[in-house]
Amino acid sequence: MRVLSPTTLRSYSFLGLRCGKVLLCATFLVIIAFNSFAKDKNVISELGIPSLGLVKTFPEDVESKTEKPTKRPRRINARVSAKAYSNYLRGLFLAEEGNYKKALKELRKVKKLDPKSVHIRLKIAAFLIRSGEMEKAEKELQSAKKIDSEDIDVSLALIFLHSYTQNDEALEKEYGEFLERAHKVKPENIKISEYLAQFYFYKRKPQDAIRVYEAIIEANPGYVEGLFWLGYLYAEVGRRKEAIDIWIKGLDIEPAHAPTLNSLGYTYAEDEVKLDEAEEMIKKALEKDPQNGAYLDSLAWVYFKKKEYELAEAHLLKAVQFLKDPILYEHLGDVCLEAGKIENAGKYYQEGVKYFPKDKKLQEKLKKHGKKSKINKK
Secondary structure (H helix, E strand, C coil), rough: CCCCHHHHHHHHHHCCCCCCCCCCCHHHHHHHHCCCCHHHHHHHHCCCCHHHCCCCCCCCCCCCCCCCCCCCCCCCCCCHHHHHHHHHHHHHHHHCCCCCHHHHHHHHHHHHCCCCCCCHHHHHHHHHCCCCCHHHHHHHHHHHHHHCCCCCCHHHHHHHHHCCCCCCCHHHHHHHHHHHHHHHHHEEEEEEEEHHHHHHHCCCHHHHHHHHHHHHHHCCCCCHHHHHHHHHHHHHHHCCHHHHHHHHHHHHHCCCCCHHHHHHHHHHHHHCCCCHHHHHHHHHHHHCCCCCCHHHHHHHHHHHHHHHHHHHHHHHHHHHCCCCCHHHHHHHHHHHCCCCHHHHHHHHHHHHHHHHHHHHHHHHHHHHHHHHHCCCCC
């Protein structure tokens, strides 16, 4: 089944770009922009982190809104609150003037008065980031996380920080924990659930992704996008019949849903059944997205199964203009082999290895068929 290759799809889904959807608080789309401001110390305010709780008004309890008062009420007495409030306002005023060193000094006084305040630690971390002190900021955020491991603002701040410092391993870990926490808080939110499922897919945990999508569909049986992805995941784990059945169900609801048309059409082509129907399905998908390389590859594969090799090669050559993917080069070589164009087959396998040197299938096919052509002769 072809939407994109697993590698490409996992990369896109992890970045939150799968269907152009926006993650909760635009988290990952903002992170992508965040990386483009690599040296800008004011990037946090520019990217709207204040909306995530880093500059909320000083709370009466000096505590994060995500804390659970029923579990650990923390109201401080009026004397400490007034003193902390004075230091806090002074710190904000100094920060507005760009004097982060003195601002941090004032906020640390507040932290000393109320060491369990997650909110103050978030503010301190924000000012440290603006001052370029990333290691200290992470230490502050990690200490806030120890105080309240369920605080979503802390997770979001760590996600931004890890992205800024390009700590991919920590970023993935925090992103996954954030999604699981957000899903737990709002299990009815389809967007959060989908991003969690996509993250599981990216981490090669298809059964966990299936579990999330099955819950989405149980609550929203007419959600076509969810039906498509559940079918995709079923196909990934070998539950082919269930995948086909659920895609058919999706098309009954929305007959023009392009990803489903493409996936079902390609699956029919792979099984060498209903090839005329498969061709029509994929052509219908291409009407909606004529420059989709995956769809063009699917149509080429239908032609390949029909032994219409020239059409297959032509559509694959068009596909690689829009999508660089090892499977496309593998398919180009396979089509030429079947058409008896051995030299061209070797050329396409070699070109694929050039772009994707670690792809084992391309390497094996180049080793087997490349020497039969003239591509290695100079």
